[in-house]
């Protein structure tokens with residue numbers, strides 16, 4: 321069954337169809353990160369996607385899918401129905417999640433894997449706990465993130481389930497990337513990066529120095545735990561130098577659904593609605609998304625929502641990227657939990 325799901329997903333990928341859905345089930349968050357707006361009043365007043373609404377979305381997507389669904393937020397573990405939602409989404413789709421780690425207990429980790437998720441990533445942006453905590457606005461955030469990674473890694477129920485540490489690459493943490501990849505390796509997890517986006521609200525520019533792509537590739541060659549696709553990482557410098565990477569295929573290959581069911585091409589274009597997945601037909605939504613993509617000249621971010629998909633579908637070194645995808649998704653033997 322799972323093999324069939326993966327094969328069907330691969331077919332969609334080869335057809336360059338809509339493959340990736342970002343799902344913000346809520347915006348509520350217990351952190352106040354410097355790089356993110358979702359904790360601010362504008363977002364905190366918004367509701368949550370209920371389990372029933374999730375079921376309706378799953379039904380609507382069924383004839384289209386499977387999709388790679390990334391459960392995001394806000395902080396997903398603040399949703400009281402996160403476990404049944406994860407189970408519902410996982411039935412017909414390949415589901416991954418990013419969390420800040422704060423609420424992850426051993427029991428929650430086990431339940432998440434039993435719900436059928438493929439991958440959980442925990443955000444860690446600095447090696448130094450104090451810097452991470454200050455950046456995330458919460459003392460103890462670093463320690464809890466590392467604890468969460470440990471629980472997740474140990475509580476997996478299938479070898480294909482993967483635990484990653486993930487960092488946003490900014491102007492002041494480039495020297496932390498290699499030690500973080502090494503820290504992940506020592507504990508048995510793998511390491512991913514995404515590039516800082518200035519599109520989400522008003523933010524200071526935080527991109528790293530222009531040679532960042534080259535430096536990251538060198539770090540990657542030395543550290544097998546660093547499994548982000550090479551085609552994605554290589555273009556970080558370009559994103560920084562030019563401020564733009566186009567053309568962006570958000571709307572053609574990926575879409576975003578927020579906690580009210582509103583659809584947009586990406587997480588940074590939430591105000592530009594392409595319909596509502598709870599109310600409108602998927603055919604209409606698809607048309608709106610394609611229209612928006614055609615009209616847009618936006619290339620203002622190079623985050624992990626768009627970069628890896630574009631690298632795999634349209635990038636130069638397809639074979640190299642496929643190899644990295646294999647390293648990112650291959651089975652990792654289950655480990656026994658330590659006390």
Ligand SMILES: C[S@@+](CC[C@H](N)C(=O)[O-])C[C@H]1O[C@@H](n2cnc3c(N)ncnc32)[C@H](O)[C@@H]1O
Pocket residue numbers: 349355356392393394395396418419420421442443486488514515516517518519520623
């Ligand atoms: C919006 S968060 C939601 C999940 C969870 N609250 C967390 O922080 O891990 C998803 C991912 O986006 C990253 N992120 C936040 N603001 C960003 C920005 N301005 N540019 C790029 N990535 C960002 C976070 O670090 C996290 O890895």
Ligand code: SF4
Pocket residue numbers: 349350351352353356357358359393394395420456
């Ligand atoms: S923990 Fe995640 S959602 Fe919350 S403020 Fe930070 S980046 Fe945004």
Ligand code: SF4
Pocket residue numbers: 519568569570585586587588589616618619620621622623625626
């Ligand atoms: S480049 Fe694409 S994914 Fe990024 S903000 Fe623009 S439309 Fe969205």
